[in-house]
Amino acid sequence: MMPSLFIAHGSPMLAIENNSYTQALNQLPNLLPRRPRAIVMFSAHWEAFAQEVGTMETFPTIHDFGGFPRELYEIQYPAKGDREIAEETVSLLQAAGVPVSLNTSRGLDHGHWVVLRMMYPNADVPVVALSVNPNLKPEQQYAIGKALSPLRAKDVLIIGSGSTIHNFSYLDMRETSGGAFEWSLEFEEWLNRTLTAWNVADLAEYRTLAPHADKAVPVYGSEHFVPLLYAMGAADDQPVAKRLHMSFRYGSLSHTIWQFGEA
Template sequence: MIPSFFIAHGAPSLAIKKNGYTRFLEEHFAGLPRPRAVVLFTAHWEASMQMISGVDQYGMIYDFRGFSPELYEMVYPAKGDVELAEEIADLYAKNGISCQIDDKRGIDHGAWVVLHLIYPAADIPVVAMSVNPTLSPEEQYEIGKILAPLKERDVLIMGSGGTVHNLSTLDWHKEEEAEQASADWANQFDKWLEIQLNNWNLDQLFRYEEKSSGGLVSVPTNEHFIPLFIAMGAGDQNRKARLLYRSYQYGTLSLSCWQFD
């Protein structure tokens, strides 16, 4: 059965950077079996109802400002999978989750930055998915768990976001990748998170705001954290978590990749 993944998408500039993290993503996914499709929950598509992309061909969304002009010229010509989108909608309907298929929205940088690095040929169909910040961690986990049967048919379920994502704390002059964050609270939170994920401690994880060290400042808003719970839920059957990579950009912006077998 194909694993699910949580991948930090970092800053948009990651799409044109060559560093340890980008090399890891390129090499790791090149060595994995090729999925027949990717279902990707992106932190940059927020909606009060679960939205499912049902387009044939994606347009580009450049949902950022102030970066290199090169980024605004990038094109990731991802194709959709309408049949898979309808299957996902049916799975959610059978499990009492309201959802809707969107046949117009393009692909945002939370999705195309990651996809550009792991599948540069853009030859694998993609179904982009929204996130709902108002749901509880338990509900986020269930959203991923419901899709787990798709993994048996070589569908890759992925969450794209970031475990430490507080833009107000970033040092924009410190772009180079580092193994440790520049702030103790960021390191403490990611280490706490690693312990809980390795032990699949849902009670602690679902109450991360009160149980963790550094959680409130590391996760000031939850839209980038939500995809972690979703990807984890898709791995509920075996409950095995593996940290494949972790570093930091701009001092405290986490670049991490988790695999859920």
């Protein structure tokens, strides 16, 4: 079985940097049992009220950010789609009662390609892109991931791309040494305890149970947090969670990698 992964995509600058986090991303394929047949990937930067499943012959690269070095806008990640896996993904969601549609026009945003480029720089693993819906309840997001669990037995790698802490109001742009605010550490450690215990009930109530939750996951935008729930749900049949990496940028922007299920 393939595990599922939650990966923080951080700042777009990661795409052109060499640091402890990019090195951890580079090494991720070595931790998998085999090369994936395809990658099914939820990105925080694709929000939709109904679940969308994206496939194309070759995905265009979306540079959905502004004010960064020109080098970033020149990056292309021409991943191929996988129509068969995309259609199976749609069928699994429909069987679980999830409203879903196939999208054949949207490219890969930086939540997809910043991560994928670190793992598979040659863009030679087919991709199926998935939207997120932050308006759903955590239990519903988890259930969508759970519906896709059978794909893991077919060597499909399921990834949720977002960030467990993502709040521009609490970024210290001068903090580039890797230091973290105490509240950030406390939130991440609560998550560590909750996920490793596979305590889905408490995770669903993170807004009230987790320390500093409204700082970590702003009430006006949980889209970066919810890919964690999709990825965890995808390993519901193998409830083992392991944090593979944690580091910080700007005091609170967390770079975490979580593995769900056994590799």
